[in-house]
Amino acid sequence: MLSTEQIIDAMSEQGLRITDQRKTLARLFGEHSGYLSAKDVYEYMCKKYSGLSFDTVYRNLRVMQELGVLEQVVFEDGMKFKASCSEDHHHHHMICLQCQRTYPIQFCPIHLADAPEQFQVVTHKFEVFGYCKDCQQSTSDEEQMSTKSGGGR
Amino acid sequence: MLSTEQIIDAMSEQGLRITDQRKTLARLFGEHSGYLSAKDVYEYMCKKYSGLSFDTVYRNLRVMQELGVLEQVVFEDGMKFKASCSEDHHHHHMICLQCQRTYPIQFCPIHLADAPEQFQVVTHKFEVFGYCKDCQQSTSDEEQMSTKSGGGR
DNA sequence: TTTGGTGCAAAAGGTTTGCACGGCG
DNA sequence: CGCCGTGCAAACCTTTTGCACCAAA
Numbered sequence: 001m002l003s004t005e006q007i008i009d010a011m012s013e014q015g016l017r018i019t020d021q022r023k024t025l026a027r028l029f030g031e032h033s034g035y036l037s038a039k040d041v042y043e044y045m046c047k048k049y050s051g052l053s054f055d056t057v058y059r060n061l062r063v064m065q066e067l068g069v070l071e072q073v074v075f076e077d078g079m080k081f082k083a084s085c086s087e088d089h090h091h092h093h094m095i096c097l098q099c100q101r102t103y104p105i106q107f108c109p110i111h112l113a114d115a116p117e118q119f120q121v122v123t124h125k126f127e128v129f130g131y132c133k134d135c136q137q138s139t140s141d142e143e144q145m146s147t148k149s150g151g152g153r
Numbered sequence: 154m155l156s157t158e159q160i161i162d163a164m165s166e167q168g169l170r171i172t173d174q175r176k177t178l179a180r181l182f183g184e185h186s187g188y189l190s191a192k193d194v195y196e197y198m199c200k201k202y203s204g205l206s207f208d209t210v211y212r213n214l215r216v217m218q219e220l221g222v223l224e225q226v227v228f229e230d231g232m233k234f235k236a237s238c239s240e241d242h243h244h245h246h247m248i249c250l251q252c253q254r255t256y257p258i259q260f261c262p263i264h265l266a267d268a269p270e271q272f273q274v275v276t277h278k279f280e281v282f283g284y285c286k287d288c289q290q291s292t293s294d295e296e297q298m299s300t301k302s303g304g305g306r
Numbered sequence: 307t308t309t310g311g312t313g314c315a316a317a318a319g320g321t322t323t324g325c326a327c328g329g330c331g
Numbered sequence: 332c333g334c335c336g337t338g339c340a341a342a343c344c345t346t347t348t349g350c351a352c353c354a355a356a
Contacts, residue, residue: 015310016310016311017309017310017311017354017355017356018355018356019310019311019312019354019355021311021312022311038345038346039345051312051313051314052312052313053312053313053314054345054346055312055313055314055346055347055348056311056312056313058345058346058347059311059312059347060311062346062347074227074228074229075227076227078345079345079346092266094266094272094274096272097275103272105266105267106267107262107265107266107267109260109262109265109266109279110281112260112262112265113245113247113258113260113262113281114258114259114260118285118286118289119247119249119256119281119283119284119285119286120283120284120289121247121281121282121283122250122282122283122284123281123282123283124279124280124281124282125278125279125280125282126262126277126278126279126280127277127278127279128263128266128272128274128276128277129274129275129276129277129278130272130273130274130275130276131272131273131275132271132272132273133271133272136271136273168335169335169336170329170330170331170334170335170336171330171331172329172330172335172336172337174336174337175336191320191321192320204337204338205337205338206337206338206339207320207321208321208322208323208337208338208339208340209336209337209338211320211321211322212322212336212337213336215321215322231320232320232321
């Protein structure tokens, strides 16, 4: 997963200005490996920037996603973001339902599927949901972020 | 997949009133095997019911989903609905990007995934997207519904 | 200094809710 | 005839857009 520095460098190289807010965003996603909703990000950022507006958060999330430093995924309860995987080969994810951190799965089932021969495959989605090692015993809410982020879905 | 009659029977058994609108909804989902958004359904129904309101469509979609006759899935471009599968065993789907019809896949990759041993699996999602037999040659828009429903995602 | 980022306000979907009336059972 | 389903209006939530001001480079 991209580090804080890699995120900042990528944004800088693309000519984006590195504002204080964007540094904080980079750090948030660089250090937190789970998925975050726009609201999660807004609430987190609000603690530092009192006059923060929702639209700036959305704008920055969008810019960072278009730049490729963030990945955007649709869940049942809405859009979420996390730092892009730095793994360059195709892989899937296990996603923790508690802390929403992701763990790579190298195995890909796409060629094993009993496709109707006539079906021309374009893309696929394979995701495993459950509880990671840390979240099985301690269902307490002590996570990396002090805001409550888990529990969703 | 549930037939028009099965849908109506299920609704009737649950004490729901079978209004003309609900009959039409049952027929729509009973005969159309693809995913439809609330907007798709609204536009289709509008052709028959001039004074139709959006909220009634939403209410009925929700009721039918809670009753179990409709399945609700989140795509990148929003929520969509289709008649529930009548297959009683676990399976996955191939979904046509053109007509949005679905085809069952019996194969399930869940036990083959190289899980971090510590990860406690709760659920999973495996979907294959592409073009079905009918939609490969004819990219024309002749589908079951006369409204444009495909192309999405 | 110049261009791009931010906050504010408002708009734009999509979905839900309260209420009164009309139709199903 | 009683209660549920419907249409209407409005609220609500998330996301986007226009504009003027301020700050990064």
